[in-house]
Amino acid sequence: MDARTRGGGPSRWLLGVTALLGGCAWNAPQTSLVPRSDFARAILHVYAIITWAALGIATVVVVALVVIFVRFRSREGAPLPRQVRGHTLLEMSWTIAPALVLLVIAVPTIQVIFRTQGQVSGALEVVVRGRQWWWEFAYPSLGVVTANEAHLPAGRAVSLRLEGPDVIHSFWVPQLGGKRDVVPGRVNRLTFTPDTPGEYLGQCAEFCGTSHANMAMRVFVDAPEAFERWIAAQRAPAVEAPGPAAAGKAIFARSACVGCHTIQGVSAGLVGPDLTHVGSRTTIAAGFLPNAKGPLTAWIRDAPALKPGAKMPPLGLSEADASAIADYLLSLK
Numbered sequence: 056m057d058a059r060t061r062g063g064g065p066s067r068w069l070l071g072v073t074a075l076l077g078g079c080a081w082n083a084p085q086t087s088l089v090p091r092s093d094f095a096r097a098i099l100h101v102y103a104i105i106t107w108a109a110l111g112i113a114t115v116v117v118v119a120l121v122v123i124f125v126r127f128r129s130r131e132g133a134p135l136p137r138q139v140r141g142h143t144l145l146e147m148s149w150t151i152a153p154a155l156v157l158l159v160i161a162v163p164t165i166q167v168i169f170r171t172q173g174q175v176s177g178a179l180e181v182v183v184r185g186r187q188w189w190w191e192f193a194y195p196s197l198g199v200v201t202a203n204e205a206h207l208p209a210g211r212a213v214s215l216r217l218e219g220p221d222v223i224h225s226f227w228v229p230q231l232g233g234k235r236d237v238v239p240g241r242v243n244r245l246t247f248t249p250d251t252p253g254e255y256l257g258q259c260a261e262f263c264g265t266s267h268a269n270m271a272m273r274v275f276v277d278a279p280e281a282f283e284r285w286i287a288a289q290r291a292p293a294v295e296a297p298g299p300a301a302a303g304k305a306i307f308a309r310s311a312c313v314g315c316h317t318i319q320g321v322s323a324g325l326v327g328p329d330l331t332h333v334g335s336r337t338t339i340a341a342g343f344l345p346n347a348k349g350p351l352t353a354w355i356r357d358a359p360a361l362k363p364g365a366k367m368p369p370l371g372l373s374e375a376d377a378s379a380i381a382d383y384l385l386s387l388k
């Protein structure tokens with residue numbers, strides 16, 4: 056190695072470390088290290104067991120390696136070491152030791168899986184339907200249906216009923232719980248109690264097609280009174296705004312939108328998200344766009360141009376019509 060390449064060593068090393076550390080953050084919204092539910096805490100606990108076990112094993116292996124390298128390295132003129140063929144004790148121990156390690160990992164893991172897929176009495180049931188490429192949240196006991204942004208009350212157990220009408224998705228809100236697959240033709244359960252009000256980001260965690268990466272979700276954990284207010288607002292008929300919103304409503308009602316979207320009292324389509332209170336959401340299209348006039352108008356004009364593969368066809372609306380519909384939808388608080 057000449058001086059030039061040796062000089063490149065430390066800076067390349069630095070570059071590597073920088074690249075690795077670039078993946079770290081304390082305020083990461085999808086961290087699993089800051090749990091905000093009993094389930095997330097249980098996952099972190101299993102994770103800690105595995106990490107400490109791995110660290111312990113790594114230490115033993117590295118120390119043993121170093122000792123062996125130093126003590127048994129070949130020396131000038133040393134005789135050939137004793138040749139061993141088969142060693143029952145050694146072979147038994149390196150079969151049993153990994154089995155023990157697997158057992159230590161498996162017992163708490165399986166416990167957590169079973170504990171969080173049971174039904175808890177008094178839990179709030181929320182039906183979660185993973186669809187290409189958005190999430191539907193229905194609260195059958197409360198008569199509320201919404202999309203991509205769920206609200207849950209802090210301190211109360213929730214039981215998610217995971218259903219998949221199309222392909223396999225996976226529910227994952229790292230600070231609250233998951234991953235648990237959403238499988239067509241079967242019902243999976245996920246039970247946890249969120250404990251801290253806040254906004255938690257999640258993401259579909261099972262590749263489900265073109266816009267899998269654009270299939271995020273938000274869970275708002277509300278204080279109980281705030282949750283009651285949200286439910287009341289979602290159940291109330293949306294107030295009708297005058298002006299451009301009223302014109303937008305008329306255009307919506309005579310467009311193909313009605314075949315795919317439900318707006319209570321206006322339409323009953325079931326292909327896309329329920330839009331009855333779409334104006335109360337912070338984002339649209341599974342967290343893909345902010346719920347604001349500009350992006351919403353662009354979405355209404357040509358959704359797949361924004362979100363690859365989106366199953367909402369462009370309907371050839373004029374800018375003015377799309378803008379009026381956007382005013383209408385934003386008024387649906």
Ligand SMILES: [Cu+2]
Pocket residue numbers: 223224225259260261262263264267268270
């Ligand atoms: Cu997916």
